Amino acid sequence: MSDDDRFMTQAIALARENVHRGGRPFGAVLVMDGEVIATGVNGVMETHDPTSHAELVAVRIASHKRQSPILKGAKMYASGHPCPMCLSAMRIAGITDIAYAYSNEDGTPYGLTSAALYADLRKPLAEQEMTFTYQPLRPAGEEDIYEFWKHMQG
């Protein structure tokens, strides 16, 4: 079995165990230099936390472990196609190599797809299903927070 198949088999096994525990069928394995540095499962049912997706959980665990928000060079093996939140989280962490075993098309008959959210988020913000308001408040008598941050950087 190739390394790719071995890591993906583990991601799918994590998803399966999660369903046994009453969770959703999503698992993820994060690999760096041929070693698993973190795993995650979807914990939304258990924790009520909407951000508790398998990939995001794995990113959090790996960054805590490595004491770095940057996980460049890591590869994510996700049982399901990452949603836009997890994709963005990986990009922010510098992870640019992602494999997934179930596509959004595979998940569509089960309602396990983020295709609609992807489609909406690709629209200009003004056309998305939300209200985005620029409210440029600048409290009087206080240094601008971005200037303050810049000064603190020294």
Place this chain on the structure above:
Amino acid sequence: MSDDDRFMTQAIALARENVHRGGRPFGAVLVMDGEVIATGVNGVMETHDPTSHAELVAVRIASHKRQSPILKGAKMYASGHPCPMCLSAMRIAGITDIAYAYSNEDGTPYGLTSAALYADLRKPLAEQEMTFTYQPLRPAGEEDIYEFWKHMQG
């Protein structure tokens, strides 16, 4: 002072306190039915967690507090324009009303903008700065994980 200005003033004050503590200039206040249900600040410097953005932290705290991943009807007051990860997290949580005090344009001179990531994520996946591989592994002799999940739903 309007409610909107009061909540945004709080978000900016949180950002300012966070800079005092060595963090980044981002704060967020999540409001439901006129009450603050959670706040968050950017904790990346302190926790090394790349997902520790102000809005995502506020969503996590609110969902734990309310024991629900759905925060429909809540409004997010963010000091800075939400990044794609936080925007997606809010959408997943059903939050569709967002105000921000600093735009990506306001942040550009300080490098505090997610405009480039937004632009990249709007491209088709195949054109984005990452490798996305469909690896449709289906372990032999085991029930399909999505079918298994469907059966567990009863």
